[in-house]
Amino acid sequence: MSGRLRERVRIEREARTTDNAGGAALSWATVAVLWAAVEPLKGAERMQAMQMEASNLYKVTLRNPGPAFTAADRLVWLTGGNAVLNIREAPTTPRYNLFREVVAELGVAQ
Numbered sequence: 001m002s003g004r005l006r007e008r009v010r011i012e013r014e015a016r017t018t019d020n021a022g023g024a025a026l027s028w029a030t031v032a033v034l035w036a037a038v039e040p041l042k043g044a045e046r047m048q049a050m051q052m053e054a055s056n057l058y059k060v061t062l063r064n065p066g067p068a069f070t071a072a073d074r075l076v077w078l079t080g081g082n083a084v085l086n087i088r089e090a091p092t093t094p095r096y097n098l099f100r101e102v103v104a105e106l107g108v109a110q
Contacts, residue, residue: 005035008078009060009085011069031069037061038077041103055107058085064093064100075104 012028041057075085085104
């Protein structure tokens with residue numbers, strides 16, 4: 001399996017910073033850059049607000065244990081053209097498992 005981890009992904013977490021006007025700016029902070037296997041699961045199209053929207057689900061396999069992250073974070077598929085993948089399922093994996101599988105979606109708002 002480890003030979004299949006040929007893709008680079010970056011785990012990002014939303015960060016809020018205050019500005020001088022009393023507001024807040026949202027940005028994404030890097031948690032880690034890792035090797036992964038990214039495999040397509042399914043694709044779909046749907047009508048939303050009279051426009052066709054496409055989305056694709058991927059299974060992303062990472063080495064375990066790795067950095068802690070949740071579905072509130074996101075993945076950036078660096079070798080996939082910097083595509084932003086919204087994490088849909090990030091189940092807790094026992095530390096003795098060698099790999100962790102995450103389901104992520106491309107083409108939808110977070």
